[in-house]
Amino acid sequence: MKILIVEDDPIFRRILEANLLEWGYDIVVASNGSEAWEIIQKPESPSLIISDWMMPGMDGLTLCRKIRRMDMQGYVYFILLTAKGEKRDVIDGLEAGADDFLTKPFNQEELKYRTRIGERIINLERRILELANTDALTGVMNRRAFMERMEQETVRSRRDKIPLSFILADIDHFKKVNDTYGHQVGDLVLQRFTATVSASMRPYDLIGRYGGEEFVICLPGADGLQAASAAERIRKKVEAMEIIVPDSSKSVSITASFGATAYSVESRESMDSIIKKADDALYRAKNEGRNRVCTT
Template sequence: MKILIAEDDATSRLLFAATLRKLGHTVTAVENGRKAWEAWQKDEHFLLISDWMMPDVDGLQLCKMIRGEPNLRYTYIILLTALDSKGSFLEGMDAGADDFITKPFDEEQLATRLRVAERILGLHQKLHIQATHDHLTGVWNRAAIMGHLQKELERAAREGTCTSVIVADLDHFKRVNDTYGHPVGDEVLQEAARRMGLALRGYDRIGRYGGEEFLITASGCGWNEAMALAERICSSLSRQPVNSGAGQIPMTVSLGVAVGCGQGKDTGVLIAAADEALYRAKKSGRNRIELSNQTT
């Protein structure tokens, strides 16, 4: 498990980090709440162990900052404290802490608390998948991919980089359902999602936008990179038929590509531009890629 430690006392910080690594965890240790906040924003840490009393940003403030972020991935927070009054523990819980460890800590007690954390985080992970993924294809659902795109556009606006969007629509999918039935259509959707996922880079994302339509986001992608990605997707679907319960079914896809390069944060504008390009791709014969006429 990836654990972030915020502890201003160097000896305690080193001891905690060494103990956690001995227990098999990956550890990032920082000396104050401000650096912990920065580390948490940059990388996924499923568990935070924070000292209560720290200069600048203390443990309570850090809890409130993390809980204030709109993030579906839950961070389990353990506060380190020498305080023993019930009022103090209640204050920590109200700030967003999940558990407490008193200093000096006992290694067996720490291991026990981590077992509880892992159990709860496992449950949160299951709920997270159910909340963010399409049950049929396993890719992100519409709400999740739209939320991810919004964050990527905001980041691109801050950093002056590009984010590309590809809208992919399976060609003649209604014909598959009408000819072979919806169970076979489901097989085609699942295989299409699998192949498109394999064509993506590690930091691209794909979501089911609706019916047989998929939305792909590609961070840091300009026109050339987005076009190359769309070509890989197009080729991955058309190169061989889908082996279904009704036999082999040919499959192709039409794609519309749009690129946002830091000028705006409106997901609707970017998707509308990709949709317009998709419409031209389908009107021009399908199984092809069209680029948007505008950069948002």
């Protein structure tokens, strides 16, 4: 875990640095609030901050307030260092949003365990976020998380003028699998399907469960033609899949239908519009006999 140390006193700064390094943490150092504020706004900034209170320029209290006011991806755990011990100060710190306090000169063990508490809370928060964004059955992103990421991708696509494509995929006659073999096998089919799709994607492609047996795939950097050939590659792999039914000699084969479309960068297309296009293409694929890729 990465920790940001904010301390204007070089001696305290060195003590903090030496201790935290010894306990296995990665360290980023700032000598005042303004420097720390710069660091915090960069991507992948530390989630745990140990900051002095009194510093020239921006002090620890102001830094803490600014962090609490900003819209951040994850939680930042803030430990405030203070040489003072008056009750009023603690209240000010709490009001600014500090999670914990350490009084200087601090005891090494106390620093260690208070840091551990912060680490535990950050890890819990990450785990909760991960669970909230994941489809429990298949392990891919759930619909809400996918849509959020996809929205970011459309922004990036417009800003950097790079193509972006989108595929809707639906397993054919999935209800029949459930009716014939039961829901457990149905679940297994969904898991195998997403594993097969994921294995044929590039690391920066996104996959999400849109609902039921319908899945969404986002391909940054791919134009419509590339998306169609990616969908065709996946279609073939799905068709070739053999899913062994547990505790039986039977196996299930499935096919899927795909609707592929390119995001129109020039027209600043909305998310609704791109989904509608892919949905229309998928509808055609189903109507034309399933197990195929249609494009817009």
